Amino acid sequence: MPTILADTFTSSLARLANDEQKQAKLTAFDLQTNPDQPSLQFHRIDKSKDPNFWSVRVSRDLRLIVHKSGDSLMLAYVGHHDEAYKWAERRRIETHPTTGAVQIVEVRERIEVAPPAQASQESLPFEIVKTRVAPPAPPLFEKLTSGDLLSVGVPQDWLSDVARANEESFFVLAGHLPQEASEALLEYAATGILQRAAAPVANPMAHPDSMRRFRVLEGVDELQAALDAPFEKWAVFLHPLQRGVVERDYSGPARIAGSAGTGKTVVALHRVMRILRTDPNAHILLTTFSDPLAGALRRKLAVLSVDHQSLESRVTVASFRRICEELYALTTGRKAHIADRDQVRELIEKARQDAGVQGFTSRFLASEWENVVDAWHIGDAAGYAEVPRMGRKNRLGQKQREVLWQVFSRVREALKQRALFTLASLFEAVTTTYAARSDKPFTHVIVDEAQDLGVPELRFLAAITPDKPDALFFAGDIGQRIFQQPFSWKELGIDVRGRSFTLKVNYRTSQQIRVMADRLLPQMIRDVDGLEDDRRGAISVFDGLDPTVVIAEDAQAERAAAAAFLKAALADGIAPQQIAIFVRSPELLPRARAIADAASLPFRTVAAQKPGDDALALVGIMHLAKGLEFRAVLIIACDEGALPLAARVEDVADEFELDEVIATERQLLYVAATRARDRLFVSGVAPGSEFLEDLISKH
Numbered sequence: 001m002p003t004i005l006a007d008t009f010t011s012s013l014a015r016l017a018n019d020e021q022k023q024a025k026l027t028a029f030d031l032q033t034n035p036d037q038p039s040l041q042f043h044r045i046d047k048s049k050d051p052n053f054w055s056v057r058v059s060r061d062l063r064l065i066v067h068k069s070g071d072s073l074m075l076a077y078v079g080h081h082d083e084a085y086k087w088a089e090r091r092r093i094e095t096h097p098t099t100g101a102v103q104i105v106e107v108r109e110r111i112e113v114a115p116p117a118q119a120s121q122e123s124l125p126f127e128i129v130k131t132r133v134a135p136p137a138p139p140l141f142e143k144l145t146s147g148d149l150l151s152v153g154v155p156q157d158w159l160s161d162v163a164r165a166n167e168e169s170f171f172v173l174a175g176h177l178p179q180e181a182s183e184a185l186l187e188y189a190a191t192g193i194l195q196r197a198a199a200p201v202a203n204p205m206a207h208p209d210s211m212r213r214f215r216v217l218e219g220v221d222e223l224q225a226a227l228d229a230p231f232e233k234w235a236v237f238l239h240p241l242q243r244g245v246v247e248r249d250y251s252g253p254a255r256i257a258g259s260a261g262t263g264k265t266v267v268a269l270h271r272v273m274r275i276l277r278t279d280p281n282a283h284i285l286l287t288t289f290s291d292p293l294a295g296a297l298r299r300k301l302a303v304l305s306v307d308h309q310s311l312e313s314r315v316t317v318a319s320f321r322r323i324c325e326e327l328y329a330l331t332t333g334r335k336a337h338i339a340d341r342d343q344v345r346e347l348i349e350k351a352r353q354d355a356g357v358q359g360f361t362s363r364f365l366a367s368e369w370e371n372v373v374d375a376w377h378i379g380d381a382a383g384y385a386e387v388p389r390m391g392r393k394n395r396l397g398q399k400q401r402e403v404l405w406q407v408f409s410r411v412r413e414a415l416k417q418r419a420l421f422t423l424a425s426l427f428e429a430v431t432t433t434y435a436a437r438s439d440k441p442f443t444h445v446i447v448d449e450a451q452d453l454g455v456p457e458l459r460f461l462a463a464i465t466p467d468k469p470d471a472l473f474f475a476g477d478i479g480q481r482i483f484q485q486p487f488s489w490k491e492l493g494i495d496v497r498g499r500s501f502t503l504k505v506n507y508r509t510s511q512q513i514r515v516m517a518d519r520l521l522p523q524m525i526r527d528v529d530g531l532e533d534d535r536r537g538a539i540s541v542f543d544g545l546d547p548t549v550v551i552a553e554d555a556q557a558e559r560a561a562a563a564a565f566l567k568a569a570l571a572d573g574i575a576p577q578q579i580a581i582f583v584r585s586p587e588l589l590p591r592a593r594a595i596a597d598a599a600s601l602p603f604r605t606v607a608a609q610k611p612g613d614d615a616l617a618l619v620g621i622m623h624l625a626k627g628l629e630f631r632a633v634l635i636i637a638c639d640e641g642a643l644p645l646a647a648r649v650e651d652v653a654d655e656f657e658l659d660e661v662i663a664t665e666r667q668l669l670y671v672a673a674t675r676a677r678d679r680l681f682v683s684g685v686a687p688g689s690e691f692l693e694d695l696i697s698k699h
């Protein structure tokens, strides 16, 4: 008999204590292996509107709720006796009459509306327990017909509630509707566009919206993997768009985009598993821009598979730099020595003096080296004469280029004499080695945080994969680019047009925090190749507190406000490890530490969690925030001059770079703000960063 796992089972399992979870899992395994064994005591839930709900005894107090229909058995819920029965009494499992998806429909009844919501009793069909007195907001969906509502999967008996919902009541209501219905309605409320559900299919369980909440399990291993990490719902249940991108076959490099928290990393992880399953010869590189993030990816990947041995032998997880260093060592038998930025800047200065070149600022020379000469690996005067210097505003004539090459050729020579690579030249060296070889170290490369790939990294990744259509897969958000200057991927032969998909449902961040963070970025971002990232229509699936923005008189007042915010979060049960405090640059860290101390918050200052660190908050610079998530985030010391960072603004070589610096500083704040699930506090000392204005202003 096939066993079906419902997402409601996973969520309810996650709420149990550890030993209860163990007992519940044992019963679930028994049910899957031999549902007819007499020791499993089934009791029909008589009061349920759905006659197919049964309870199964786990222990004296715990009950597992199953749904039996035809020859399948669904694990639907687990909980303490009365509460589990109540859950089943209030649910029906049915195929939606219009969309054809199987839904767990909640039976309408009294719903408690949280304090900020308000609506008059006449306007809602259920009894409201707490309300605030204020004029009711107008209904959101009055222009939609019942047919429209049915087409997005609203269950029939919720139609009139939805028709009457207004802005205040809708989030409460949305939590009671099937996900596809609440997502479509939220998107409609944000954009005026109603995305109808996918068409019905022959087997209702195979409908894309059924597959986002039910998983038909093939065997005990699958059940074990699915139940091992009940907190990680994403490991089992994907949004139809996510699933589509994971399972498609591509005719060339492909990309998943989407604003922060929309599940791009989740897609990248599932893509790895899909390739492992479908290609027995696959050896995959999963890569991202830093070692701590690679560590986080490794841990998440382990959640997706019980076959850890196969993961170990067939998947390599490493940062761009680390894998490049490893491949260099592998192919040459030597360790690469890499010059850091300051060393290179010193060499440029010396080369300029030796060549007697005048009329160019040090900033310009450093930027020209980094973004043009080194990034594009220009090796001689002829190459430099021809390089297009894309996007750079100040044109250079032939004469000027000849003069500049006097400097850059000396820098190249000096690096060579010292047997030093720059990071870019190391990528280039390994690229050259592998470009000439037909045997590649990996069959597939999957990249997370792809917006922070530079020219040398992208060339390198293309060179270490075979020339086959689905070898390269990228996950990234151009709105979160903080390290690299934009360039054309197409010119490097990586064309993702027609194979680029955008996720819209934000699982991480509350509606309030997402809306505020989105004010930092344009609604439409276009990359160099003309690929558009339309950020309108993104939705969050849950509601929360309004973020706090404080422009304080001085650092002391800021500390008091931030410490009060922290204390309230701790008092509401948010654990220290669920909290982060970010600042723009290292010199501001003492201000963050003082705030943590004022709230008696224990903290660590490195991103990578070590054993024993699991009860500590994170205090660090905003760049550390990438890829992480917390329940509460504080971004403090957003002062004038600190954000955008004055030193960076002063360091620009031209107008183009100035725009770039402002954009990446803005994106940095966006990255930090979107790490927050439930609570966000942003502060600075008056007059405050210009970006704080954008956060507050409602345009």
Ligand SMILES: Nc1ncnc2c1ncn2[C@@H]1O[C@H](COP(=O)(O)OP(=O)(O)OP(=O)(O)O)[C@@H](O)[C@H]1O
Residues within 6 Å of the ligand: 232, 233, 234, 237, 238, 239, 242, 258, 259, 260, 261, 262, 263, 264, 265, 266, 267, 477, 480, 506, 507, 508, 626, 627, 628, 629, 674
């Ligand atoms: N299908 C899903 N069901 C439930 N939760 C999900 C799903 N997909 C993603 N999530 C959750 O949403 C959060 C964000 O996911 P993820 O880190 O993949 O987003 P992202 O787009 O890569 O974010 P960022 O760009 O900010 O790094 C995570 O907590 C993840 O567990």
